[in-house]
Amino acid sequence: MHATASPGPSPSLRGRIQAAIEAAWTLARADLAASASAGGPTPEPQDAPISIERPADASFGDFASNIALRLAKPYRRAPLEIARTIAAHVETTATDPNSPIASVDVAPPGFLNIRLADGALATATQRILANPTTWGHVAAAFPERINVEFVSANPTGPLHIGNARGAFTGDLLCRVLAAAGHKVEREYYFNDFGSQVKNLGASVIAIREGCELPEDGYHGDYVYDLARELPAEVLAQAQESGEDPSWAAGRWASERVRAGIEASLEHLGCHFDVWRSESTLHKDGWVVQAIDRLRAAGDVYQEDGAVVFRSTKFGDDKDRVILRSTEDAAPTYFAADIGYLVEKFSRGYERIIFIWGEDHHGYVARVKAAAQSLGFDRDHVQMILTAWVRFVRDGKEVPMSKRTGEFITLDELLGEIGVDAARWFFASRAASSGIDFDIELAKKQSNENPVYYVQYAHARIASILRKAAESGMAPPAADDPRLADLLAGILQSAPEALLARQIVRLPEVVEDAAASEETHGITAYATELATAFHAFYRDARVVDPDEPDRSTARLALVAAAHTTLANALALLGISAPETM
RNA sequence: GCGCCCGUAGCUCAGUGGAUAGAGCGUCAGGUUGCGGACCUGAAGGUCGUGGGUUCGAGUCCCGCCGGGCGCGCCA
Numbered sequence: 001m002h003a004t005a006s007p008g009p010s011p012s013l014r015g016r017i018q019a020a021i022e023a024a025w026t027l028a029r030a031d032l033a034a035s036a037s038a039g040g041p042t043p044e045p046q047d048a049p050i051s052i053e054r055p056a057d058a059s060f061g062d063f064a065s066n067i068a069l070r071l072a073k074p075y076r077r078a079p080l081e082i083a084r085t086i087a088a089h090v091e092t093t094a095t096d097p098n099s100p101i102a103s104v105d106v107a108p109p110g111f112l113n114i115r116l117a118d119g120a121l122a123t124a125t126q127r128i129l130a131n132p133t134t135w136g137h138v139a140a141a142f143p144e145r146i147n148v149e150f151v152s153a154n155p156t157g158p159l160h161i162g163n164a165r166g167a168f169t170g171d172l173l174c175r176v177l178a179a180a181g182h183k184v185e186r187e188y189y190f191n192d193f194g195s196q197v198k199n200l201g202a203s204v205i206a207i208r209e210g211c212e213l214p215e216d217g218y219h220g221d222y223v224y225d226l227a228r229e230l231p232a233e234v235l236a237q238a239q240e241s242g243e244d245p246s247w248a249a250g251r252w253a254s255e256r257v258r259a260g261i262e263a264s265l266e267h268l269g270c271h272f273d274v275w276r277s278e279s280t281l282h283k284d285g286w287v288v289q290a291i292d293r294l295r296a297a298g299d300v301y302q303e304d305g306a307v308v309f310r311s312t313k314f315g316d317d318k319d320r321v322i323l324r325s326t327e328d329a330a331p332t333y334f335a336a337d338i339g340y341l342v343e344k345f346s347r348g349y350e351r352i353i354f355i356w357g358e359d360h361h362g363y364v365a366r367v368k369a370a371a372q373s374l375g376f377d378r379d380h381v382q383m384i385l386t387a388w389v390r391f392v393r394d395g396k397e398v399p400m401s402k403r404t405g406e407f408i409t410l411d412e413l414l415g416e417i418g419v420d421a422a423r424w425f426f427a428s429r430a431a432s433s434g435i436d437f438d439i440e441l442a443k444k445q446s447n448e449n450p451v452y453y454v455q456y457a458h459a460r461i462a463s464i465l466r467k468a469a470e471s472g473m474a475p476p477a478a479d480d481p482r483l484a485d486l487l488a489g490i491l492q493s494a495p496e497a498l499l500a501r502q503i504v505r506l507p508e509v510v511e512d513a514a515a516s517e518e519t520h521g522i523t524a525y526a527t528e529l530a531t532a533f534h535a536f537y538r539d540a541r542v543v544d545p546d547e548p549d550r551s552t553a554r555l556a557l558v559a560a561a562h563t564t565l566a567n568a569l570a571l572l573g574i575s576a577p578e579t580m
Numbered sequence: 581g582c583g584c585c586c587g588u589a590g591c592u593c594a595g596u597g598g599a600u601a602g603a604g605c606g607u608c609a610g611g612u613u614g615c616g617g618a619c620c621u622g623a624a625g626g627u628c629g630u631g632g633g634u635u636c637g638a639g640u641c642c643c644g645c646c647g648g649g650c651g652c653g654c655c656a
């Protein structure tokens with residue numbers, strides 16, 4: 001019971017191994033210093049953290065470290081000597097029954113190969129049964145409040161397939177950061193201020209009145225729907241107050257479109273905590289305040305009647321205009337971005353992340369420059385750029401333009417290939433990797449998507465648990481006093497041990513995903529876990545009335561696998577079906 | 581022209597300076613008297629775009645070149 005008493009995240013096994021090796025290194029370093037020749041002083045301790053990794057070849061053990069190879073040069077000692085000295089100081093289960101390490105071997109040219117104790121697998125399995133909902137969550141070394149802004153497409157038309165990557169990338173990042181112990185808020189910024197809103201309104205009115213569309217008007221089917229649904233009162237009120245009806249209709253249409261976008265995103269499993277409009281940003285004075293702060297910092301100047309921010313002072317390749325010389329000194333879009341930075345930091349975030357398409361990479365330097373001039377740490381403003389997705393149908397690139405209405409909406413795409421398959425597709429690729437998305441191919445292959453392989457493993461486990469229940473059997477409770485012995489009994493044999501070794505990796509996978517801000521490690525892991533389960537299923541009969549103890553023990557392991565698969569899928573926002 | 585990203589198996593993609601470069605799909609050959617065959621086992625398939633350099637060690641870091649994408653507005 002003591003092992004499972006503390007709720008919430010606990011360190012990954014890898015973290016505990018790392019701590020053990022670090023402790024051994026501290027002792028080993030003293031040995032090495034004591035035996036040092038008079039050749040020179042012992043170097044200062046290296047700051048480099050001791051990295052523990054999963055070896056490429058499983059026969060080497062559960063974990064490996066190249067620490068001795070890295071330290072050989074600064075300490076001017078043979079890697080093998082360092083490795084042997086460290087290994088001699090590691091507490092293993094041979095000397096300390098609580099150690100997660102069964103053995104440490106030294107292999108040329110200086111690797112430490114570490115084998116996990118069976119007891120560590122059993123303890124981890126118990127912990128999963130005790131706290132299934134938080135299994136896989138880890139505690140951040142420095143928990144932060146993080147704002148992640150993504151999608152932020154202008155509400156002048158429904159989301160199209162080009163918005164898919166940003167939506168999924170942002171959502172996945174938020175899920176991962178939250179699981180890694182951070183407080184995450186999801187934000188959508190939209191422009192309800194610019195001329196395109198008026199343009200949308202003009203298009204709606206033109207259709208409504210049967211006139212020709214404006215030259216730069218919007219043409220999509222949705223514009224006709226808007227024209228049909230526009231309440232007459234909107235135009236009547238505009239006429240009464242003397243306002244340009246295009247603005248009034250545009251505001252109405254834009255809000256209508258925005259609500260549709262929100263519904264689409266919710267359908268994808270992408271929830272946003274904050275919807276921030278550009279007009280309120282101006283109205284609340286944030287843009288003016290930001291410009292004043294830049295001016296006070298001495299980082300703006302006048303040129304040809306315009307106000308310019310000296311962003312080159314902070315590494316940008318040219319200075320940027322923030323107030324135009326014409327149109328009543330109207331602020332530029334960039335000025336609004338600066339105001340938005342001030343407003344966001346005023347809410348107390350330690351870190352602000354933007355998910356942008358790579359076509360925005362030119363904006364990174366100027367926004368970071370603004371942050372720095374405003375007195376923020378530029379490293380607390382972070383941009384994640386997603387590479388372009390080329391949508392292809394029949395070998396031809398699909399054109400996408402909201403204005404001409406030539407685009408495939410996100411809703412249409414997901415109607416064809418399904419949310420789970422689409423999520424897996426994007427989650428399993430690095431954000432920086434360019435993708436050719438062949439829509440016909442994706443439809444054809446959606447049945448071959450590995451996501452179903454993983455979901456199938458989950459459903460198969462659910463089926464086993466149902467089968468067990470029919471025979472009056474169930475996984476043992478987490479506080480069953482026999483659990484430790486039962487697990488120890490089965491973890492001696494290969495099918496069970498191989499599965500358990502995959503199960504216990506989840507927290508490490510979450511740590512890695514959060515550190516790299518990439519999710520393809522999770523999809524790869526989920527696939528490997530499913531494979532390990534299918535192999536176990538082949539070799540080990542779970543429900544066997546003739547072997548009640550062994551059945552109970554295996555049910556505990558299977559229940560842990562069930563939870564682990566479900567939590568890995570939850571990190572990806574993908575459903576974990578009980579049947580399929 | 582300048583800047584950023586990318587180039588790894590037939591295809592789509594992984595690969596925090598370390599051990600024999602991996603996975604899925606596709607191809608080929610096999611597998612079920614038991615809990616879900618949407619499964620399992622095995623095989624074939626690689627000059628890691630290219631040429632140098634750094635390193636005990638390079639797919640990974642640095643430089644040149646080739647090829648592809650994106651960006652270089654007081655636009656939004």
